[in-house]
Amino acid sequence: MSHKRVAILLSGGGSNMVALADSMTGDHPARPCLVMSNDPHAGGLTKAANMGLATAAVDHRPFKGDRAAFEVELMKPLLDAQPDIVCLAGFMRVLTAGFVTHWAGRMLNIHPSLLPKYRGLHTHARALEAGDTEHGCTVHEVTAELDDGPILGQARVPINAGDTPETLAARVLVQEHILYPAVLRRYASGDRTPVLLS
Ligand code: GRF
Numbered sequence: 375m376s377h378k379r380v381a382i383l384l385s386g387g388g389s390n391m392v393a394l395a396d397s398m399t400g401d402h403p404a405r406p407c408l409v410m411s412n413d414p415h416a417g418g419l420t421k422a423a424n425m426g427l428a429t430a431a432v433d434h435r436p437f438k439g440d441r442a443a444f445e446v447e448l449m450k451p452l453l454d455a456q457p458d459i460v461c462l463a464g465f466m467r468v469l470t471a472g473f474v475t476h477w478a479g480r481m482l483n484i485h486p487s488l489l490p491k492y493r494g495l496h497t498h499a500r501a502l503e504a505g506d507t508e509h510g511c512t513v514h515e516v517t518a519e520l521d522d523g524p525i526l527g528q529a530r531v532p533i534n535a536g537d538t539p540e541t542l543a544a545r546v547l548v549q550e551h552i553l554y555p556a557v558l559r560r561y562a563s564g565d566r567t568p569v570l571l572s
Contacts, residue, residue, distance in 0.1 A: 377398075377402075377403060377404050377405040378403055378404040378405075378458040378459055378562045379404070379405065379407040379455065379456060379457045379458050379459070380394070380398065380404045380405065380406050380407060380457055380458070380459045380460075380461060380558070380562070381406075381407055381408040381409075381410065381452055381455050381457035381459070381460050381461070382394060382395070382406060382408070382409045382410070382422075382460075382461045382463050383409075383410050383411070383412075383460065383461070383462050383463065383465040384409065384410075384411050384416060384418040384419075384462075384463050384464050384465055385411060385412055385413055385416060385418075385464055385465050385466040385467070386413075386416060386417065386418060386464045386466070387416075387417040387418055387421075387464070388409075388416065388417060388418020388419070388421045388422065388463070388464065389418075389464075389547065389550075389551065390463035390464055390484055390550055390551065390554055391409055391418050391421065391422060391463045391464075392418075392421055392425070393550070393551035393552075393554060393555055394406070394461060394463060394554055394555055394558060395409075395422070395425055395427060396555075397555035397558070397559065398558075402559055402562070403559065403562040403563045404458075404459065404558065404559075404562035406427050407428065407455045407456070407457055408427070408428050408429070408430060408451065408452070408455035408457065409422035409427050409428070409429045409430075410429065410430045410431065410432070410448070410451060410452065411429075411430075411431050411432075411465075412431070412432060412433065412434040412444075412448070412465070412466075412467050413431065413433065413434075414431040414433055416431070418463075418464070419431060428455065430451035432444065432447045432448045432450075432451070434467055441467075441468070441469070441470050442470060442472070444467070445469065445470060445472070445473045448473075449473070449476075457480075458480060458562075459480050459481070459482065459558070459561065459562060460477050460480060460481040460482070461481075461482050461483075461484075461554070461558065462481065462482065462483040462484070462516065463484060463554070464484075465483075468520060469516070471518035474516055474517060474518050475518070477516070478517070479515065481515065481516040482513055482514070482515060482516065482526065482554075482557070482558070482561065483513070483514055483515075483516050483521070483523075484511060484512070484513050484550055484553070484554050485497070485511065485512050485513075485514065485521050486498065486511050486543065486546050486547075486550070487500075487501065487509065487510070487511065487512065488508070488509060488510045488511075488512060488528060488530065489512040489514060489521060489522075489525060489528075490522070493520055493521035493522070494520065494521065496539075497509075498539040498540075498542040498543045498546070499539040501533065501542065502533065502537060502538075502539060502542065506533055507532065507533055508530050508531065508532055508533060509530070509531055509533050509542060509546060510528060510529050510530040510531050510546060510549060511528070511529050511546050511549055511550045511553060512525055512527065512528050513525070513526045513527040513528075513553055513554055513557040513569075514526055524566070525568055526557045526560075526561060526566060526568055526569065527553050527554075527556065527557040527568055527569035527570065527571070528553070528568070528569075528570055528571070529546075529549035529550070529552065529553040529570075529571035529572070530549075530571070530572040531545045531546055531549055549571060552571060553569060553571055556569045556571070557569050
């Protein structure tokens with residue numbers, strides 16, 4: 375059985391990357407082929423290397439905001455790895471429409487809110503400020519519009535009295551580590567039916 379090849383892009387600690395990579399074993403239809411970051415010192419790269427995964431880094435800083443030039447370099451190790459699916463897992467660079475179009479229909483992202491609510495940053499603080507009673511995370515296909523593509527999965531958590539952005543983020547992150555692997559397993563087998571966890 376030939377497995378689907380999955381590249382994972384991250385910017386930070388990589389806990390979602392670990393959950394995804396750990397899930398791709400046994401009868402899972404996919405296997406990780408590359409873990410890449412825009413930060414050569416990202417904790418997630420070290421974790422990936424310790425897991426024996428191929429890694430690469432393209433530092434975005436020398437490009438001084440020139441996204442297109444940064445993406446030309448980002449594309450090189452990615453094309454070399456020949457992924458069937460690209461998972462954005464805490465990758466914090468906004469990608470251009472050109473890059474997204476190249477990977478259209480095979481690039482996923484996890485976002486820490488119940489989209490379409492709270493696109494962008496600081497999602498936990500915004501949900502608390504709004505007085506919401508529930509919050510969560512979403513896995514979606516990536517389109518040129520930020521945090522906007524077709525939803526492939528959502529997990530809901532309650533917001534409790536006394537919650538802070540930190541306590542809420544921690545509760546959501548636990549669900550992220552369940553939701554993203556569940557969506558990837560289904561997506562890699564060609565099934566786009568949303569995974570709904572509550
Ligand atoms: C996660 O909360 C993810 O939803 C958001 O960035 C965070 C990354 O965490 N986009 P990690 O690097 O996977 O631990």
